[in-house]
Amino acid sequence: xxxxxxxxxxxxxxxxxxxxxxxxxxxxxxxxxxxxxxxxxxxxxxxxxxxxxxxxxxxxxxxxxxxxxxxxxxxxxxxxxxxxxxxxxxxxxxxxxxxxxxxxxxxxxxxxxxxxxxxxxxxxxxxxxxxxxxxxxxxxxxxxxxxxxxxxxxxxxxxxxxxxxxxxxxxxxxxxxxxxxxxxxxxxxxxxxxxxxxxxxxxxxxxxxxxxxxxxxxxxxxxxxxxxxxxxxxxxxxxxxx
Ligand SMILES: [Zn+2]
Numbered sequence: 186x187x188x189x190x191x192x193x194x195x196x197x198x199x200x201x202x203x204x205x206x207x208x209x210x211x212x213x214x215x216x217x218x219x220x221x222x223x224x225x226x227x228x229x230x231x232x233x234x235x236x237x238x239x240x241x242x243x244x245x246x247x248x249x250x251x252x253x254x255x256x257x258x259x260x261x262x263x264x265x266x267x268x269x270x271x272x273x274x275x276x277x278x279x280x281x282x283x284x285x286x287x288x289x290x291x292x293x294x295x296x297x298x299x300x301x302x303x304x305x306x307x308x309x310x311x312x313x314x315x316x317x318x319x320x321x322x323x324x325x326x327x328x329x330x331x332x333x334x335x336x337x338x339x340x341x342x343x344x345x346x347x348x349x350x351x352x353x354x355x356x357x358x359x360x361x362x363x364x365x366x367x368x369x370x371x372x373x374x375x376x377x378x379x380x381x382x383x384x385x386x387x388x389x390x391x392x393x394x395x396x397x398x399x400x401x402x403x404x405x406x407x408x409x410x411x412x413x414x415x416x417x418x419x420x421x422x423x424x425x426x427x
Pocket of ligand 1: 250419
């Protein structure tokens with residue numbers, strides 16, 4: 186029952202993310218105007234707004250003008266539900282699972298916005314950082330967040346001065362804070378290392394001239410994988426540094 190409820194909340198959170206991803210980068214308000222079709226601007230009825238089911242029920246078309254509704258909507262709703270579900274399976278405490286679900290879902294939204302716009306809004310990253318202080322002991326989380334943000338600022342400053350151009354955004358520093366708060370020092374460093382490897386692989390695959398890879402999707406993915414497999418990663422680290 187709890188598993189079902191947590192997954193359902195994830196589905197609704199995914200629905201909220203759809204609105205956030207679409208509106209925040211354009212500087213629009215999240216709750217005004219109310220949901221409408223992006224093509225014909227017709228306001229939606231409440232039953233057109235039920236996550237996932239409305240899309241299936243309408244067979245992916247607007248009820249008024251019959252324009253296809255992007256597959257992005259049900260996919261992100263499904264991803265939101267999946268994130269909450271996976272987290273709850275690992276952390277069967279409802280409060281903690283919801284808190285972590287919200288943080289990782291916000292990171293998903295930030296990753297998608299970063300991929301599309303190469304700039305992310307503080308209105309989504311700062312709440313995620315704030316929430317991350319309350320997963321474990323707030324004081325320790327806060328300390329680790331500060332440490333990682335300081336480290337990243339230093340790294341950004343050094344690399345920028347070597348390469349003589351700005352690298353890494355301010356948003357990356359906030360994400361580093363979340364990594365420090367959720368994982369602590371040891372796992373946090375492994376997570377950033379993992380992110381760098383995944384980013385490097387993606388860079389080799391994409392390899393388009395002049396295309397700058399956004400870093401937030403990789404930081405978030407590295408964080409999620411490390412959080413999910415923390416005991417396994419710690420035992421591997423233990424073997425290496427024994
Ligand atoms: Zn329409």
